[in-house]
Amino acid sequence: MGAQLIDGKATGEASDLAVAARVAAMKAAHRVTPALAVVLVGDDPASHVYVRNKVRRTTATGMDSREFRLPADTSQQALEDQVRALSSDPSVDGILVQLPLPAHLDANAVIACIDPDKDVDGLTETSAGRLVLGRPGLRPCTPAGCVVLAKAALGEIAGAHVVVIGRSILVGKPAALLFLEQNCTVTIAHSRSRDLPAICRSADILVPAVGRPQMVRGDWVADGATVIDVGINRVSAPDRGPDATRLVGDVAFDEVVGHAAHITPVPGGVGPMTIAMLLANTVEAAMMRRRIQH
Ligand code: NDP
Numbered sequence: 001m002g003a004q005l006i007d008g009k010a011t012g013e014a015s016d017l018a019v020a021a022r023v024a025a026m027k028a029a030h031r032v033t034p035a036l037a038v039v040l041v042g043d044d045p046a047s048h049v050y051v052r053n054k055v056r057r058t059t060a061t062g063m064d065s066r067e068f069r070l071p072a073d074t075s076q077q078a079l080e081d082q083v084r085a086l087s088s089d090p091s092v093d094g095i096l097v098q099l100p101l102p103a104h105l106d107a108n109a110v111i112a113c114i115d116p117d118k119d120v121d122g123l124t125e126t127s128a129g130r131l132v133l134g135r136p137g138l139r140p141c142t143p144a145g146c147v148v149l150a151k152a153a154l155g156e157i158a159g160a161h162v163v164v165i166g167r168s169i170l171v172g173k174p175a176a177l178l179f180l181e182q183n184c185t186v187t188i189a190h191s192r193s194r195d196l197p198a199i200c201r202s203a204d205i206l207v208p209a210v211g212r213p214q215m216v217r218g219d220w221v222a223d224g225a226t227v228i229d230v231g232i233n234r235v236s237a238p239d240r241g242p243d244a245t246r247l248v249g250d251v252a253f254d255e256v257v258g259h260a261a262h263i264t265p266v267p268g269g270v271g272p273m274t275i276a277m278l279l280a281n282t283v284e285a286a287m288m289r290r291r292i293q294h
Contacts, residue, residue: 012276034286042072094120145273166209218255
């Protein structure tokens, strides 16, 4: 194996420690405990696992965690009322609505009810506008985690050519803007891009966010490049049993590892950073809302 692994779990834990220190300082100096409200609708087992992890890590950093579990048949009106109530509750610093919502609910309309200053997932139109305009604001968690991991591997990344594959609202577009904010030269590739392998080979930092298992092959990656694999894909694993599955990224890891200098594993790379960035956003939101300086 050539490439060094970028350890998302360790980087996430280091971020959580820094958050915990900021929380302790806020408590000591201002008697304020930042609070994250999590709204979960329905019985999706994966969402319940995610929420349990978020709650556990929120309380581990010393912050308050408030859970609002609503039944699967909750109406649009009732959900919007709940989110609006949290937006106007001065004791709540961050609001997270766990996605996906049950099919009868309009997620965009619910997100629009989140106070942008409490939008710790960075999903509101105001947060997106602040990102585009380069104004202070809460940045989407997964893309923010990609930047942290690239900097953890490389230190300074200004001037690097970053190729993001994918242009989704949740990942690709904000990732491109966040790398631009770091003074990188950014290319956004997508399903209509011509000669994707050649575009990828021109990257110093390659960020696939596609959702296609092992699409990026070894010869798509320049020797010495850094690869931040956002993709999470569940594939069958017949070697582990007839019904067994495993998670793989958008990168053919075994091939790319011989070319890249640094690479994130899947699992254990970008995934663990997402909650770390959520917690960092919550303490940031608490400080901004309460006009507490760093
Ligand atoms: P979307 O499906 O919303 O977007 C996928 C993007 O990939 C689109 O922009 C699409 O292009 C592009 N694409 C699709 N096929 C190709 C192709 N053959 N060549 C080039 N580009 C292509 O997915 P998300 O952005 O929501 O998620 C992407 C991946 O990241 C998924 O695997 C998801 O599970 C993972 N993810 C991981 C997270 C984490 O915490 N690690 C968090 C969120 C997502 P076009 O616009 O032209 O259709």
